[in-house]
Amino acid sequence: MKRKKICFVTATRAEYGVLKWLMLEVQKSTFFQLQLIATGAHLLYTQGHTVDQIIEDGFRIDAFVDVQLNTLTTEDIAISMGKMAEMFAPALKKLKPDYLLVLGDRYELLPICNTAFVMRIPIIHLSGGDITEGAIDDGIRNAVTMLAAYHFPGTEDSAKNIIRMRNSSKNVWVVGEPGLDSFRKEKLWTREKLAENLGLNCNLKWALLTYHAETTEELEYNLNAIKNCLRALGELDGYQIIATYSNMDFGGIFINEYLEKSKEYLKDKVIVIPSLGNIRYLSVMKQVEFVMGNSSSGIIEAPALKIPVINIGKRQKGRHLCSNIIQVGTEYEMIKRAIEEVGEKLLDDSEINYWGEGNTSEKIVNILERVIGNE
Numbered sequence: 001m002k003r004k005k006i007c008f009v010t011a012t013r014a015e016y017g018v019l020k021w022l023m024l025e026v027q028k029s030t031f032f033q034l035q036l037i038a039t040g041a042h043l044l045y046t047q048g049h050t051v052d053q054i055i056e057d058g059f060r061i062d063a064f065v066d067v068q069l070n071t072l073t074t075e076d077i078a079i080s081m082g083k084m085a086e087m088f089a090p091a092l093k094k095l096k097p098d099y100l101l102v103l104g105d106r107y108e109l110l111p112i113c114n115t116a117f118v119m120r121i122p123i124i125h126l127s128g129g130d131i132t133e134g135a136i137d138d139g140i141r142n143a144v145t146m147l148a149a150y151h152f153p154g155t156e157d158s159a160k161n162i163i164r165m166r167n168s169s170k171n172v173w174v175v176g177e178p179g180l181d182s183f184r185k186e187k188l189w190t191r192e193k194l195a196e197n198l199g200l201n202c203n204l205k206w207a208l209l210t211y212h213a214e215t216t217e218e219l220e221y222n223l224n225a226i227k228n229c230l231r232a233l234g235e236l237d238g239y240q241i242i243a244t245y246s247n248m249d250f251g252g253i254f255i256n257e258y259l260e261k262s263k264e265y266l267k268d269k270v271i272v273i274p275s276l277g278n279i280r281y282l283s284v285m286k287q288v289e290f291v292m293g294n295s296s297s298g299i300i301e302a303p304a305l306k307i308p309v310i311n312i313g314k315r316q317k318g319r320h321l322c323s324n325i326i327q328v329g330t331e332y333e334m335i336k337r338a339i340e341e342v343g344e345k346l347l348d349d350s351e352i353n354y355w356g357e358g359n360t361s362e363k364i365v366n367i368l369e370r371v372i373g374n375e
Contacts (some may be wrong), residue, residue, distance in 0.1 A: 003033040004372060007062075007097035011040030012247060014297070017278030018373050019103055021181040022126075022361040023059065029365055031373035039065040039084065040108050041248045046256075048245070048275030063091040069246045077107065085111035092119055099124055099150075099372070103180040104179075105132070105141035107249075113147045123131070123148040124368070126178060128157030129165075131318030134294075135249075136215045138296070138318075150371075152364055154300075154355055171371070174361040176356020177300050181283055189283035197280070198271055200240055207233060208284055209243040211294040211329040213251030214315045222251045222278040224257060225313055225330035229292060230262050232335040234269060241270040242284055276375040290342045292335075299325065300355045310338045323348040 006026055010016045027034045036059055042051040043066045054061065064293045067083035070076040091114060092100070100116040101124040102109050116123055125148035132138055145151065145162055153159045154177035163169045211229060212223045226246075231240045243259050246252035259272045276284060282301065284292060290308040291298045294315040302309045303322040311321065313330045321327060324347040328334040 001031075003029075003031060004098040005033045005096070006033050006099045006101050006291070006368075007035035007037060007092070007095055007121075007200075008101045008102075009037045009039065009109075009112055010054070011038075011042060011106055012249070013041070013048065013053075013268055013275045013277065014295075015106065016042070016050065016054060017104055017182070017281070018026045018177075018179040019101075019126075020278065021185055022101075022178055022364055025361040025365040029369060029373075031366075031369045034059075035062045035097055036060065037063045037065055037088075037091060037095075037111070039067065039112075040069050040106075044069060044248070046253075047248065050275050050277070051278050053275075056155060062095055065091055067174070067184075069248060071250055071252060074250050077250055081111045082345075084108060085115050088112050088115045089119070090122060092116060097121055100265060101126070101146075102144065103127055105130070105135075105137035105144070106139055107136065109144050110140055113144050117147045122150065124150040126207070126364075127158075129153040129155075130162035130172055131161070132292040132296075132315060133317040134214045134314030150368075152360075154360075155212050155320070158167065173363075173367050175367070176358075178360040178364070179297070179301055180304055180356045180358045181361050182278060182358075183301075183304055186279055186282070188286055189280065191287050194280070194283055194287060198242065198273070198284075200242070200271060205239045205287045207239055207285070208288045208291045208293075209233060209241055210246075210291075210295040210297065211255060211312060212246050212294055212315060213249045213255060214294070214313050215249050215251075216314075219251050220256060225256060226255050226258055228330060228332040229261075229312060230266070230270070231332055232339055233292065234262075236268050239289075241266070242271055242276075242288070243272045244276055244281070245272075245274045262295075282306075290305065290339075292339075297354070303347055303351060303354065304354070304358075306347045308342045310335065310342055320354060322351045322354060 041047040067168040151172045166326040246255040292310045298309040309325040326338045328338045
């Protein structure tokens with residue numbers, strides 16, 4: 001039997017961390033052949049050149065689509081998206097995948113999925129149906145939903161949104177969020193190993209900061225937000241702050257510049273890392289007193305570890321917030337007050353599996369083998 005080629009596309013560090021275990025499951029399947037295209041921020045040294053981690057993990061990359069991603073202005077992002085459409089067409093023509101698999105709602109997905117759709121390559125979409133009103137992601141995610149043929153949402157609520165949009169429940173399966181698979185399959189680093197690797201002090205308390213731009217807001221709003229986060233965190237006694245770079249949304253470059261500048265006045269109190277990678281990131285998350293920012297990891301992964309979260313601003317507005325999360329605005333006083341209260345935010349045990357149970361990759365491959373493996 002000829003194996004069906006499923007082509008994964010990954011453009012960011014966070015996306016790869018979520019897709020990794022599914023890629024391994026597809027690789028093991030006797031029904032499918034794994035293909036992989038790396039693009040976007042993976043190929044930028046300013047974002048940690050995270051394509052190296054993919055290769056280090058043992059995956060063969062079948063195509064590199066390097067558009068020299070530029071996010072300095074919204075016009076630059078649009079131009080980069082145009083280059084992606086232009087460069088993905090020959091890549092897909094060469095690889096001839098039977099299916100294209102993508103995750104989530106990144107702006108890179110629009111030209112990629114448009115190209116696959118026109119080239120009549122069926123699209124498998126993970127984590128559709130979510131709602132995030134504080135970013136342009138909603139429009140992109142919903143557009144991909146309408147282009148895709150197979151849908152694997154993380155929750156029942158997301159599945160209902162997909163069914164309502166498409167006016168059909170065909171090929172929609174609730175499987176949980178794939179990012180949670182890491183907790184079952186990855187051995188997290190110890191506090192001591194993290195301290196040695198990152199230059200942290202084991203005897204201090206740690207907090208994790210990851211703030212991405214709200215893409216529906218102006219640059220000034222986002223810079224004020226990161227400044228207020230660092231101001232409030234910097235006033236904590238007995239803490240070290242582990243801050244990771246913002247992603248490549250518009251405004252991310254300027255947020256990262258401010259993070260680097262913060263080392264001048266916060267000194268050893270803040271450790272700025274362009275990319276921790278999946279294993280270090282989750283390991284740090286397990287060891288911190290709380291998480292701050294607006295990354296989806298604070299919404300989805302942190303509850304699995306029962307770690308308190310201060311979610312800043314509106315980027316994740318519309319998602320379910322588990323009981324371990326405090327939602328605040330971007331003002332300094334609100335953030336300061338949330339830090340004082342965050343230790344009291346304990347997760348209700350009934351919510352620990354809201355986003356899944358950590359076996360999503362197996363579920364997806366089992367469904368795909370049953371539905372398309374014998375087509």
